[in-house]
Amino acid sequence: MKKRGMESSLAEHSAPLIAKIERRLFLKQGLSLGAIALLSGCELTEDDTVQKVLTSMSRWNDSAQAWLFNPNKLAPEYPESAITKPFPFNAYYGENEIRTVDGSSYKLELAGLIRDKRPWGLPELYALPQTSQITRHICVEGWSAIGKWSGVRFSTFLERIGADTSAKYIGFKCGDDYYSSIDMATALHPQTLLTLRYADQILPPKYGFPVKLRIPTKLGFKNPKHVMAMYVTNTYPGGYWEDKGYNWFSGS
């Protein structure tokens, strides 16, 4: 009788835990299924209906990843000795085709749900409180590299401009025509950086002069370079690679 009492007590206590584990397993399996479905989609068919289903699955996947995202969990940071030299260049164009941006006339344009849409020049950005991080850039192609990035904590910048942080998305337009967007939780993450320097030097063109968004909790293609404009919105903005089937959230 005593044993049965203990069992029932254990069952009572473990029921919520089991439910939690089952929910996590369901989510993990769901995410895996989503990923497999997307991978299959790359090869099997370009049929519209299939694409719509896969897109819906990917969006569901985004929601699940956003739900699992812990805004307080930090990406690992490394010592200077771990920095990858040279840090690789990667873009949809060659290194000899890097777009040039004139720093003297540069203005970061702001739009959407932002109280103060006044554009920001480089001297103003350099004058904001700066922080550094040595973090790993992970590319969806399967390689990674560690670099030292410095700039303004993005949450600080969002606060300065009066961004509506209850909005869902922040979109970015880049000087090389690239575009992408992120979720607000990631934008407010303490390691998300409006990057102005690499290895303690003004950001070189190949790493995104004059401004790059560095997000160590996301894959490399979610780290736009040559950022010329940003907007805060509740309308899903997608992105170049994201609209081509790559997972939008792409983070942890």
Place this chain on the structure above:
Amino acid sequence: MPGMQPLRALVVAALLASGFCAYGADSSSTPGKPMKMDDPMPIKMKKPGMKKGDVKKAAEKKEREMKAMMDKESAGGEKK
């Protein structure tokens, strides 16, 4: 050779000046080659048939779509 001193100083000054110019160019803009829009992308992420010029076209299309929706959003036409 005391007569060489001003010349040496001039050469040093010219070298320093060119160094400063190079620094300035590096920190603001180094002219790159124009992008060959019809060439395939040199990136492993690409899917078959993707060309460099596709990004610009997609960006212009996205700009139009987002502008219309954000105008509506600003006017309070859309709820969160």
